[in-house]
Amino acid sequence: MCIDLHCHSTASDGALSPTDLVSRAAERGVTHLALTDHDTIAGLAEARNAAAEQGLEIIPGIELSCLWKSRTIHVVGLDFDSENPAFQQALEQQNENRWARARMIADRLSKLKVPDLLERATAASGGDVPGRPHFAKVLVEAEVVSNPAQAFKRHLGAGKPGDVKAYWPELSEVVQWINDAGGIAVLAHPRKYQLTATKLRDLTADFRRAGGRAIEVSTSGQSSGDLGFLVELCRREQLLASQGSDFHFPGPAWCELGRIMKMPDGLEPVWHYFKTPVGVPAPA
Secondary structure, three states, rough: EEEEOOOOOOOOOOOOOHHHHHHHHHHHHEEEEEEEEEEEEEHHHHHHHHHHOOOEEEEEEEEEEEEEEEEEEEEEEEEEOOOOHHHHHHHHHHHHHHHHHHHHHHHHHHHHOOHHHHHHHHHOOOOOOOOOOHHHHHHHOOOOOHHHHHHHHHHOOOOOOOOOOOOEEEEHHHHHHHHOOEEEEOOOOOHHHHOOOHHHHHHHHHHOOOOOEEEEEEOOOHHHHHHHHHHHHHHHHOOOEEEEEOOOOOOOOHOOOOOOOOOOOOOHHHHOOOOOOOOOOOOO
């Protein structure tokens, strides 16, 4: 088996459609895939249809943004009921939060006098909620700046007018959404938050107390030292272990679908606890 429980499609900020993403995963030997687009499950139905043709198993997934001590943290939800009404309502609110942020970015950049900035950024995102990279693309097209890096340096980066913080719910609320929908809440890519070891231990403990059940032990861009530390956190808080490439676009080998550092022995894989368990050894 090859299990990848974290990746993105054009339904959020990925480069491939759900269909193309599933095809690429199958070509690379992935047998079980969770499509975890940011704050949406819009690509799930298409991914399921494509997976049926490819002989690949799709696990319902999502990556939700939330706040922990005023920091943006991501929580992956796995194996939830995608038809749960309360969960769908929560996602609608999350989507509105993203739109509110996009509208504020456009308003703050209005002094640049780029015609139809929000509409053009939305088009650049494929009709989805635009983020700062999409605004940067429009600023380049409008010749306000020469390249996206310059757009961030002058207008969209930290401390600049377009640096608008999103209105995310608290960590405990997001974990509750996933739990109430019958899913498993997973702390996503913990080493990417650039927290000190002490703060990351605090985050993991708070996540577990909030009802979180798993942590991504193996994900893209990690060193062997990162892996060892996350194994320690996993065992310390008695969490299940998850893994995923965090794939967004073709190219970099370090975040390719199915290319995941081997999970150390002695951890309890999250997929053993899916509604239809994966890879559980048959009783003797």
